[in-house]
Amino acid sequence: MRRYAVRPLEWYFKPLGWPERNLAYLDAAVRLFIDAASKALASAGLCAAQVDTVVTVSSTGIATPSLEARASQQIGFRADIVRIPVFGLGCAGGVTGLSIASRLAQSRPGSVVLVVAVELCTLSFRLDELTKSNIVATALFGDGAAACVLRTGDSGIAAIEMSGQHTWPGTLDIMGWSVDPLGLGVIFDRAIPPFAEANMAPAVQEILARAGLTLDDIDRFAFHPGGQKVISALERAFSLAPGSLDHERDVLAGYSNMSAPTALFVLERVIQAGLPARTLLTAMGPGFTTSCVSLRKIA
Numbered sequence: 001m002r003r004y005a006v007r008p009l010e011w012y013f014k015p016l017g018w019p020e021r022n023l024a025y026l027d028a029a030v031r032l033f034i035d036a037a038s039k040a041l042a043s044a045g046l047c048a049a050q051v052d053t054v055v056t057v058s059s060t061g062i063a064t065p066s067l068e069a070r071a072s073q074q075i076g077f078r079a080d081i082v083r084i085p086v087f088g089l090g091c092a093g094g095v096t097g098l099s100i101a102s103r104l105a106q107s108r109p110g111s112v113v114l115v116v117a118v119e120l121c122t123l124s125f126r127l128d129e130l131t132k133s134n135i136v137a138t139a140l141f142g143d144g145a146a147a148c149v150l151r152t153g154d155s156g157i158a159a160i161e162m163s164g165q166h167t168w169p170g171t172l173d174i175m176g177w178s179v180d181p182l183g184l185g186v187i188f189d190r191a192i193p194p195f196a197e198a199n200m201a202p203a204v205q206e207i208l209a210r211a212g213l214t215l216d217d218i219d220r221f222a223f224h225p226g227g228q229k230v231i232s233a234l235e236r237a238f239s240l241a242p243g244s245l246d247h248e249r250d251v252l253a254g255y256s257n258m259s260a261p262t263a264l265f266v267l268e269r270v271i272q273a274g275l276p277a278r279t280l281l282t283a284m285g286p287g288f289t290t291s292c293v294s295l296r297k298i299a
Helices: 009-013 018-043 067-075 090-107 132-140 192-209 228-237 246-255 262-274
Strands: 053-057 082-086 112-120 143-151 158-167 175-180 183-188 220-223 278-285 289-297
Touching: 018 067, 018 112, 018 143, 018 183, 053 067, 053 090, 067 082, 067 112, 082 090, 090 112, 090 143, 090 158, 090 175, 090 262, 090 278, 090 289, 132 183, 143 262, 158 192, 192 228, 192 278, 192 289, 220 228, 220 246, 220 262, 228 246, 246 262, 262 278
Parallel strands: 053 082, 053 112, 220 278
Antiparallel strands: 112 143, 158 289, 175 183, 278 289
């Protein structure tokens, strides 16, 4: 597995506390925000001054003012842009951010909504706590950013036709952060793969049913690749042939689990391979929650 990090390897062996880690987050997250947002806007044939609303998703550092405010002058946002920073969704953030952006676009026909997900997971690597959770997290997570543009109309790549979430009660300790003077500590339960296998399909069925859809209506499931075991568990849960989630495995191998942006990396692969009629993009994150977005290909 290959992953990317915003600091050189030797940085992680220095004595690091919360101030040093968050300062690195502010520096690198703003740069990645600008890079990802600029590429998405260029692909859509737009510039930053045309963006009416920006949804910023990030859970791996604290930024107040938030990232889009810090990047605003350099990237060229208008003074009247609507800013929606979203924190605490972890791996589900990319899909939920897309859902929020779609609702905002629908509420203001003709407006341009930009969603940007930035996560710097490596900044939380801890040498002082060699717990199983921290060792697994160090092996699994990396840094990354992704962005996409939404607006109402009949043009573009796909239309978001529905979205929804499901939160399981009594699951707060499955995934999240603990906080101490040295930084963020990962809460990462090894029971996630069996939990996904047992619980994901019924939850997704309920979400789809609210929109009058069933699992049989989905041409391609696109999942956040939480890890190799999670991918295999999802294939079993949704009765998919082993190896079906090829884009998920490719993203995991090439970039690792980047938390929120990762599902958008998978979506990009699905689009490049030829978007089917209906794709369901899903992710699981702290809560413990699953978030879904159904995308219908625009002919």
